[in-house]
Every structure is written in C-alpha cells, then in structure tokens.
Amino acid sequence: PYELYQRLRKINPAPFASYLDFDGVSVVGASPERFLKVQGDWVETRPVKGTRPRGKSAAQDRALADELLSSIKDRAENIMIVDLERNDLGRVCRYGTVRVTELAILETYPTVFHLTSTVKGRLCEDKDRIDLLKATFPGGSITGAPKVRAMEIIDELEPTRRSVYTGSIGYLSFSGEMDLNIVIRTFLVKDGRAYFQVGGGIVYDSEPEAEYVETLDKAKALIQALNLSPQVVVEVV
Template identity: 65%
Template sequence: MVVEEIDSIACSKLLEAIAHFSYGFFLDSGSGIYKNDLGRYSLAGWNPFLILKSRGSSVQLIQKNRVINKRGNPFLVLRDILDKYRLASTCQDLPPFLGGGVGYLSYDLCHFWENLPCKAKDDLCLPELYIAFYDRVLIMDHLEKRTFVSLIVPSPNKSNLIIKERIEEVKRLGQKNVVAKKDKRRVLRPGGVLLESNLTKQQYLQAVGKAKNYIREGDIFQVNLSQRFHAKLLVSPHRLYQSLREINPAPFAAYLNFNGIKILSSSPERFLRVRDKEIETRPIKGTRPRGRNKQEDEKLGKGLLASQKDRAELVMIVDLERNDLGRVCQHGSIKVEELVKLEIFPTVFHTVSSIRGILASGKDRIDLLRATFPGGSITGAPKIRAMEIIDELEPSKRSVYTGSLGYFGFNESMDLNIVIRTFLVKNDDLYFQVGGGIVADSDPEEEFQETLDKAKALISSLYNHRKV
C-alpha cells in the first residue's frame, strides 16, 4: 500500500475525465461545502481490476476479460472478495478508503433475506448488485485541502515501477483535456423535456389512501410511497451531473459510469458508515422547501422542527434502526447521538438523526447489511410489512432507487448512501424517483406535494441554462 500526495485536480476536470472511462466513479462530498465529517473526502477511480454483478442468484465476475458465471448469494461472493483482498490495519491519519469496491446495491436485493412478494414489474432490468474493485484511488481531502493517490501494489519487486507509472497517469488526468467525441446534446431550456410519471396524481393519492387504511387496520405505523419519472435523455450525462451538483451539492453525491448504466446522485442521506468497527446511520425524515426570502426560509425551518408529525416519523425510524443495529452491535454500545437535528440543503430542509454503535465480535459488514438493508427511512415500520405494501402499491420495482451506493474498503471500512435525489441513465432514457413517508394523519395532497418538493433540484438541473 502506497499513499502519495499530488497536486490538486479541479473537480470539473476530474469529472470530465471520469465520464469517459467505462467504469469510472466519483464519490462527491460537495467539494467541501459541508464543513464537517460528512463532507471531508471526495474519491475517484477508474480501470477496476475486478467487477462483480448479479441479478437474482445469477452472479458474474469479470477480471482481465475473463468472465466467470456462477449461481448463489451475491452478498456471500462480495464477502469472499473483501476477505481475499483484505489489507492490514492502516494508520488512523489516513483517509478511510484506500482501495476496494465501489458500486450500488439495489433496493430489490431485500428479496435475498426476506420472503417478499414480487408483484411489481421489473421494467428496468438492471443488475441488482453492481460493484467494481479498484487498486488505485484518487482522494481529495477538502478539510486539509490536499489530494492523494493510493495504490495497492501486487509485488514488492515490481512496486517502484508500478507506483511511478500509476502516479504519472493520475497526474496526467489533471493536466490535459480529455479527447472525447463531440457531444451535440445540450443543456435544456424550460419546456424542452417531457416528464412522465408511472403514477398519475390521482393514482398516487389513491395509494396514499390505501396506505392510511393499512395504518388504521394496524398493519403498519408508517410506509414510504414513491413515484418514478421518465424522460428521454437530451443532455450529456456528465454535464447534467455538473448542473445537479451546482444546484444541489450534497454530502453523499456520486457519479457512476458503469458500462452503459450511469447514476447521477445528489443524496443527502448516509445509510451506513463503518470505520474501526464503529457504525453510524443517519436517517432523514421530515422535509420542507426552502423559502423565497430570509423570513420565509426561517419560518419554514422552524415549522419543520416544531412539527409533531415529522418528529414522530423520525423517532419511529430511529427506533427501527436501533433495533436493526442491535442484531449485530455490542450490547450497550448503541447510542442516539442526535435525535432531531435540522439540516439545511440548497433546496430543502430536513430533520435528521444520528445513531451509532460498535460492531460485535464475529460480525462483519455483510452481517450488518443483512440486519439493516434496505434503510428504514425509505421503507417504513414495521419494515417487512411496509415492504410488502410498497410492492403492492408501487407499479414498478424500485431497482437502484432507495438502495445504497458507496464503497467497501479493503481495510474493512464502508460508507453507503441512500439512493435518493438521483438520476438513473440507461441508454437514452432518464429516470428519477421521489417519495415520502405516509403516517396516520398524512394529508394525501401534502404528501404528493412533498414528492414534488424533493424533485425540485433534479428538475431544475434539467432546465439549468448555464453552460457547465
């Protein structure tokens, strides 16, 4: 393992380069605008040495153009890979990710651990687990304003030559413009794109009504319902992401370019972080739009904090997450660090909690995922019954939406977001999905409007007329 400091690289130039690698990634913490642990590091990589993807129990491994197909649980294959390439303990002062797997876990992987119905249509037909493994990573430390490249080298005898070659390759990335095919697609003006939902407004309101019936009957306390929008892609994906990150910088944003599938995320929500056996989850519940002026902005923020409905939703999910973590954490280690905290984002306010625990002896990250995935903030409570109702009321499988995206370090670290506020690009089709938590006193019209509030940054980025 080698970590070497290099000259800084502009995020715009880095993204331009990453966009033209078939397995390039950029885990983007908002270029350091979040002056805390949430936004300290941004990570980038390309040219993975191994790729893992799965649909159902069909698992595929790709390494050096060799393809291995097998059947089984993809989480167990992931565990085997992480064990095989495990690094020795690293210095506390080093960044948390120095090499490992980067990719996504789709929401629909929940079927591996729970006996759930499959009524919703799988119309996107994407891999359910898609992770690429990297032995070279570019790390931007926004707090210290330093940039590093980390390298995992296979042999001490060859390491000096490999280190020199790979560091020079990273330096070249920041020194010259990428030669790319001319992209005639443009940034859109208002009215230039037709958005279609998989639910009409009336259908969404009816789904909220059915969810409230289940709540009255005692099946659930809360359920998250969403609608998915579709449009034809008329914008270069990486330019669309640049527009999105300008309008809505987020601490758990990401750009993935995985062989024809592109994910452009501006997620504000951390699902799970693991470092040195310490776990953190940060569920979000409660949303208000930002105000048009300072007075309205202050009123909306205070109104969210004072809302008993939103507080009850969040506390309910905190209890669910504590229970999930209790399956794999040391007894007595689970603490609620922040119960209801107002967090301010460019287009919305959110209320957020922070729950921490210590991973128990004999448990690993896969055990943690089995206990907690998918996140309770985007399912409801009780979780399993809520997921059954989601499958009944939503017409399409969620796929990447409300799954998780992030990294699995070879040093036993992990940091995953909840995939919300996210564009999915497949070929020339663009999708995004937005939802909200339904409780006993939910107003269907207000719940529908909340989904539109959450979509505001995504829609605005489509119509952003600035040259990016």
C-alpha cells in the same frame, strides 16, 4: 450524463453524491443521506425523515425551518425510524453500545430542509460488515416500520420496480471501512433519457395533498438540473 452530474452538484451540493458510468446506463445522484458508515468497529447511520421547502425570503426561510422543527408529525416519523434503526443495529452491535447521538436536527440544502438523526453502535466481535448489511438493508427511512410488512405493502402497491432508487451506493475498503448512502435524489440515465423517482413516508395522519407537494419539493433540484439542458421533456408517470 457527467454534465448532468456536474449541474446537479452545482444546484444541489450533497454530502453523498455519486456518479457511476456503466455500459449503456449511468447513475447520477446527489443524496443527502448516509445509510451506513463503519470506521474501526463503530457503526453510524443517519436517517433523514422530515422535509420542508426553502423559503423565497429570509423570513419565510426561518418560518419554514421553525415549522419543521416544531412539527409533531415529522418529529414522530423521525423518532419512529430512529427506533427501527436502533433495533436493526442492536442485532449486530454489542449490548449497551447503541446510542442516539443526534435526534431530529435541522439540515439545510439549497431546495429543502430536512430533519436528520444519528444512531451509533459498536459491532460485535463475531460480526462483520456483511452481517451488518444483512441486519439493516434496506435503510429504514425508505421502508417505514414495521420494516418487513411495510416492504410487502410497497411491493403490492407500487406499479414499477425501484431499480437503484432507495438502494445504496458507496464503498467497502480492504481495511474494513465502509460508507454507503441511500440512493435518493438520483437519476438513472439510459438511451438519452433520464429517469428519477421521489416519494415520502405515509402514516395514519398523512394528508395526501401535503405528501404530494413534498415529493415535488424533493424533486425540485432534479428538475432544475434537467431544465438546464435544451429540448428537455419532463414526463410524470
């Protein structure tokens, strides 16, 4: 599993990568998304919503980046999640401190472009990190809105449990600092087999074919990491 992690990091360098080795199971991830960061009494969340593949040439690359930045649908989805995160942080942050400091900016990775936003707030004096987790988990970018009803629908429709997928990995220090990712672009390795899940947000004007292609774009780096190993069989469930 650690060799798989090294390959994945080389193919898809990501700011919130993770490698956890337990008895009989390993988690190997290269997540681009921060769920929560706490430094002092300030909180930050950076939801990712909006994706395009990288181009095969510099011109195509620029065109795809511009297409994502100008997409009304992708921007609307990003803003929807930003609004959800603002509301979640507002439950535990001081009145008037919750601010959107970046909105739908372009981030570039080896296989995809993403739109990312940043929301910050200052924790209430009577709230701690556990209160923050209770108010915000799971991340809004992987539930949609309204959050509770969206999770109920996900539970009804998805045929398999998500396991670690779309959860969070990170740390909570003795000094009170915390940094957690969203578990996406991540393998679960068990008994010589590597499992991963990819998905996307479905809204009223989603096009099924486009959403399916987006999941393949998100899986590209994971599949490339697997294909570097001999005698690999990729199964789509």
